[in-house]
Amino acid sequence: MSLTFDLQRRPDPTSDERRTEILADPGFGVHFTDHMATATWTRDAGWHDARVHAYGPVSLMPSAAVLHYAQEVFEGLKAYRHEDGSVWSFRPEANAERMQRSARRLALPELATEDFLASLEALVQVDQAWVPAAGTGETSLYLRPFMYASEAFLGVRPAAEVTYSVIASPAGAYFAGGLQPVTLWVSEHYARAGAGGTGAAKTGGNYASSLAGQLEGIEHGCDQAVFLDSATHTYIEELGGMNLFFVTDDGRLVTPELTGTILEGVTRGSILELAKDLGLTPQERRIEIAEWKDGVRDGSIREVFACGTAAVVTPVGALRWEGGEAPSTAGEQGGEVTRSLRAALLDLQYGRAEDTHGWLTRL
Numbered sequence: 001m002s003l004t005f006d007l008q009r010r011p012d013p014t015s016d017e018r019r020t021e022i023l024a025d026p027g028f029g030v031h032f033t034d035h036m037a038t039a040t041w042t043r044d045a046g047w048h049d050a051r052v053h054a055y056g057p058v059s060l061m062p063s064a065a066v067l068h069y070a071q072e073v074f075e076g077l078k079a080y081r082h083e084d085g086s087v088w089s090f091r092p093e094a095n096a097e098r099m100q101r102s103a104r105r106l107a108l109p110e111l112a113t114e115d116f117l118a119s120l121e122a123l124v125q126v127d128q129a130w131v132p133a134a135g136t137g138e139t140s141l142y143l144r145p146f147m148y149a150s151e152a153f154l155g156v157r158p159a160a161e162v163t164y165s166v167i168a169s170p171a172g173a174y175f176a177g178g179l180q181p182v183t184l185w186v187s188e189h190y191a192r193a194g195a196g197g198t199g200a201a202k203t204g205g206n207y208a209s210s211l212a213g214q215l216e217g218i219e220h221g222c223d224q225a226v227f228l229d230s231a232t233h234t235y236i237e238e239l240g241g242m243n244l245f246f247v248t249d250d251g252r253l254v255t256p257e258l259t260g261t262i263l264e265g266v267t268r269g270s271i272l273e274l275a276k277d278l279g280l281t282p283q284e285r286r287i288e289i290a291e292w293k294d295g296v297r298d299g300s301i302r303e304v305f306a307c308g309t310a311a312v313v314t315p316v317g318a319l320r321w322e323g324g325e326a327p328s329t330a331g332e333q334g335g336e337v338t339r340s341l342r343a344a345l346l347d348l349q350y351g352r353a354e355d356t357h358g359w360l361t362r363l
């Protein structure tokens, strides 16, 4: 039976003035809407108690399994306001299905696609006013569904009680510098994920394990770290929160193939499709870090960019590593292909281009 998210409206919502102030400069991940959606799963009763209620602190026992064993998965997608005022999401079924795959890997219960979609619709419906107006640049309402082991129990086994929630956060550009290329650090000491591990799941532990590499990068004047395969430290994987693409001199758009240690980004998959519309040949294969270092020097790699729901398409500039640096090919605002793909994606998401792929769902 599918879930109905009952509305328990917050009695003291944010004032119109304060919300307008926030939406004028939302930043990323710092402001939250008035409500959230929640459902509970228990081993005996399955999913139940679905509701939309006031955004606020959650109550957990200190022994809640998630706090000890990180049995948790999450998603990220956005709600976009179109020129006619309607609100749309981009390929939300892909997020629902990825959350089901992540849940299987983390021994959490699966939430049916229709229930996932119902939770987004119910939340965006009540917090409509928080979706930034059309034509305000890259602003949207970022939706963060997540699921965690809320059972109070210290034994190591799949939790018998799990909580699912969605929160929403008005969002501008993920990187403060906007389209300014990001500089990357090659993380040679720290891997993000290993074979047979949880690298393909969207789970907090992968992001936690990327932080030491990112900190090392920041210490070396970089914005983000690029992670390599943990077995040979040879092949490019991803940035931790973003996938990577390379534009080659022979018109290919190359991205690391999915090996089970890389997150299968919805933006990544969409770009592989959009590339064909732009006359590029998409290619998923293993890419050695040496190919990047050499390719930007000998001209066989023309452009590099990172992509993700939050970051959209972000030009990548210089690459640094212990004792070396490869130059940027990104200029001030990224190369031509990077900018074209970014524009094609944003035009689709904001309803400025025809949705020929059938990727938009009205919320």
Ligand code: COI
Pocket: 075, 076, 077, 240, 241, 242, 308, 309, 310, 311
């Ligand atoms: C997203 O792009 O939605 C993510 O979850 C990645 C994170 C860096 C914000």
